[in-house]
Amino acid sequence: MRTGDGVPDPVAGLRLDRSSPVPLHRQVAQWLEAGIASGRLPPGTRLDNEVALADSLGLSRPTLRQAMRYLVDKGLIVRRRGAGTRVGQPLDLPAPVPDSSYDELRRAHQEPTTRVLSLTAGPADAATARTLAVPAGSAVLTVERLRAVDGAPIARLTNWLRVGLLDLDAGELEHTGLYATIRDAGIDLHAARQVIGARPATAAEAELLGTEPGGILLTMERTTYDQHGTPVEHGRHVYVAARWSFEMSLLTP
Structure with a gap:
């Protein structure tokens, strides 16, 4: 699914479990992290419309911001003035598998x-x-x-x-x-x-x-x-x- 401007909808298919002990912001972050790792959200994908994302999930904006902050802290997404919030480049993504x-x-x-x-x-x-x-x-x-x-x-x-x-x-x-x-x-x-x-x-x-x-x-x-x-x-x-x-x-x- 894509948004009206052709950008992949980053939360398409996400079903939040409000009875889960896992906080809602962490559920969102884990969904986005899995999408980044799988390539569903490729490098450069825009994630800067936090208001729309929060509204589509029925979440408060502070909760959505917590999820985004978690991903920023892990280096999975980057925020730059004038460029918005985007999925990081391959340097930030999973590395080749180390030996066991x-x-x-x-x-x-x-x-x-x-x-x-x-x-x-x-x-x-x-x-x-x-x-x-x-x-x-x-x-x-x-x-x-x-x-x-x-x-x-x-x-x-x-x-x-x-x-x-x-x-x-x-x-x-x-x-x-x-x-x-x-x-x-x-x-x-x-x-x-x-x-x-x-x-x-x-x-x-x-x-x-x-x-x-x-x-x-x-x-x-x-x-x-x-x-x-x-x-x-x-x-x-x-x-x-x-x-x-x-x-x-x-x-x-």
């Missing part, structure tokens, strides 16, 4: 071991459904793994994938990486978006990872996309900070 920890360890001539803690199918909660761009309640696979090197646990890995995307076997996942399994199924992991942080370990995490409660864990959330901009999987991982670090190559604009 399994691939990185093998490249460093180490032998990672993996224990599958669980592999289950069940309905997606609202946040996971939005991230994977599927209807709330859709069936998703959840796989939880413990990765170790030389007997020392380094990470607990949790991933969500749409049911039917590929067949996952717990035994296979203990001998190869998830990304390799996805690629072997003919799925192109074309781009990714990730957020890295840190927090203290809970008692349960400390016991699983062989560290102290309150010890520092590195956190990483990553969503991968195929060549069409469709989300493939979403991961939420924690790493023992004393046993893992993230290395990135950056290009200057």
